[in-house]
Amino acid sequence: MTQDQSPHALMIQGTTSDAGKSVLCAGLCRVLSRRGYAVKPFKPQNMALNSAVTVDGGEIGRAQAVQAQACGLEPQTDMNPVLLKPNTDIEAQVIVHGHPLAEMDAWDYHAYKPSVLPAIMESYDRLMSSSDAVVIEGAGSPAEINLRDLDVANMGFAEEAGCPVIIVADIDKGGVFAHLYGTLALLSLSEQKRVKGFVINRFRGDINLLTSGLKWLEQETGKPVLGVIPYLHGLHLEAEDAVADQQLTEDSGPVLKIVVPVLSRISNHTDFDPLRLNPNIDLTFVRKGDAFPACDLIILPGSKSTRADLAFLRSNGWDKHINRHLRFGGKVMGICGGYQMLGMLLHDPDGIEGESGTSQGLGFLDLETTMEQDKQLHRVEGVMQLPEQSEVHVTGYEIHAGTTTGSALEQRLIKLGERFDGVMSEDGLVLGTYLHGIFDHPEACKALLAWAGLKDIEIPDYNQIREDGINRIADAMEEHLDMEQILSVMSLW
Template identity: 45%
Template sequence: MVQGTGSNVGKSLLVAGLCRVFARRGLTVRPFKPQNMSNNAAVTADGGEIGRAQALQARAAGVAPSVHMNPVLLKPQSETGSQVVVQGRVVGSARAREYQSWKPRLMAAVLDSFGRLSAEAELVLVEGAGSASEVNLRAGDIANMGFARAAGVPVVLVGDIDRGGVIASLVGTRAVLDEADAAMIRGFVVNRFRGDPSLFESGMDFVAGRTGWPALGLVPHFPDAARLPAEDGLGLRREGRKGAVAIAVPVTPWISNFDDLDPLREEPGVEVVLVEPGRPLPAEAALVLLPGSKTTIDDLLFIRQQGWDVDLKAHVRRGGRVLGLCGGYQMLGRRIEDPFGIEGEAGRAVEGLGLLDVATTLTATKRLEAVTGATLADDAPLAGYEMHLGETAGPDAASRPFARLAGGRPDGAVSADGLVTGTYVHGLFADDRQRARWLALLGAEPSDLAYEPLVDDILDRFADHLETHLDCDRLLALSAR
């Protein structure tokens, strides 16, 4: 089990890299994260949803993602509450304090999923959540030491030197853990080192001496790791390429599945411009892209609060294009109704942006599935996935669907002037054929980017990097104890 001294120390990517390392050695490998908190989710082959990071780890291991790889997924809906997904299915919503009382019964699902993966694999690589030293949350813990001890899984602790204070964070973690928890840790790793590694040899020795844990590796910074699909909003802010064609993306509080942007960031002729609150949408943008949202109505109200609704209408009057993905599609319509209280008070209804002649009714049934099809305007193939609550209908959807999915089901809508498009399909731009289509519409120079092979190439190079700088043989030996 890979635990961290804090959030964003690189646990997810280290597990992905190690999945690729050991899968290349011929082992059957499965990733596992008992509890995850993320609005960046993936659809699984068994019809559920898990955190995006576990889907990437499954890919690195060469297997299809499963709901058992992330049995508890928390999808934030407010500053203090989250939707709770257990083994791929929504079971309810809970505020932070209320959720603490859920943990004992959720441990059963966690151990069940771990047992299933352990039965089918030679090696299960487990990722912790947040910090191993959150002693205030230790009672009933299912994400870190509570799971490690319940399942009898040895732990490797990771600290991030790039953020500073790595010696204190590692030694401090040992200081606050009780003896039984500390005994689960079999070694430590220092991640994201920059510079001359010989200058930190005494630091590694100091940590080992103060904690009693052996050093398992000093991992240098690997810049291309930032190009892999990210789990949380910190990845959203990574710097992209500069390009002649600008795509503007308003950043709302509950933005979700923002890895939809990653393939566009790799295009040499494209610049993805994240528009932070308080800034207008750039007038020079060729496309304004509204991503998915975990809480569509609240994000729609936020867009109005920022004045971006006015900017969007001006953008269309100038001949600019708009694309709404999933929740962004719902916002583009005339109205969103919430009769069952999916996102708050039952019976609430709000006016949409009015750029598409459609309306959405939020429903309790969630559509989770991989899809293929083709756009109706030009028969360009597409592949992606749907992950949404609600049904959208209206004249634009009836007369001008965006695409026809396999089996004949229509998806999305296009405005009469062709400038505004909405679709429920995520992963649209990871499909090279669809991305090329959109770039041609925006006047961008064509490129030879093959996005999916790029992701696998980065995973392979990151695995090489870990083989060089981590004692992977010792890690494997630890797992057998």
């Protein structure tokens, strides 16, 4: 693409992180899909520890997987050609076209951006050639002037691709006019011309109180306000990265108390969204320094840096809480990295996830895990049979670098075609699995909750909840945004 072209595409950038870019992109994808357009999502560069496995066997950000669902499509690697998964505060795994390329610190990756731009444009061109429209999500803010010289995630990409831009701001954060006015002012003249309007997100109250500010913004910038999206209470779409603390439903009937320790490099915490949406579950995320409450089930989540997070867990004294919890008959479950922590030893001889070496595991399962260069990326389905229960259907996905061996693997729980996953301790108190998304399927979720002590309850259909969320934001956009002008900006009207 050249800067002079005007493709059927639109890039949604934000004044800040969590301004609503991911959600609005999903909503716009659904609006265009409803209107009969073959639309696809795209995010040039994503930094997130929540990821999804694509139909073509790669790894992308979960936000783009949700946006693909909004289009009625399976996710594919071209929808997010560059994914950065932080190992530490200054280093990340760089994933290109769905597969790990290298570990780089911030400076090295910044210098590498010109080399990754061709891969980004290859993916974008493939999406453009196979669809009527492409909805593009920016990352962070385009006003991060320290990163502008080699930008590939916001205006740097927009300039290269020649696509129009809408800027969204979250009024619930406060300072919305300063955010929008200041962001535009910090752009170059060519970038300012590329901006076709503003959207204000998450507004509460009487819209008439906002009118004078909207008029001032339009007069001062020469850019239209394309609409104001109200605050949609109870809306659920998966978070890009931040761990949400609030319970999403009111308690109703019997309650199972679940605790999830928030590890320093927690990954795919969206695994727990189906639990947070269940009115019979009280789920608490415990952070560094928090009191560890009494509960029925502790779930150790996935981690991008398993050995380092195991040390983090111990430094918080959480291992002692887990041991005491088990002595009193509580249940413990580990998912992916959390599953690896439940074993005897964790080996990383080549420093795949950080410093090379071996760590003592928590010792609840007779297993050892060795980190290997080739990452396991699988979308799976099969059957699960927990003790004293019948077989149930299970779906999920695997994203891990380790290979696990040991006698505990004889206690197989999940059959995935010709192979197995999932183990349980002989006393039935500890369960481990590599499967992310294992709570998404109602049958599997109900079986696991019954094992944990919550029986005879209805399990919400999480996929339908996600569909309802996508439709709800699409309906709000149809009602509150000038969709005809947006379609015109995309040359679709």
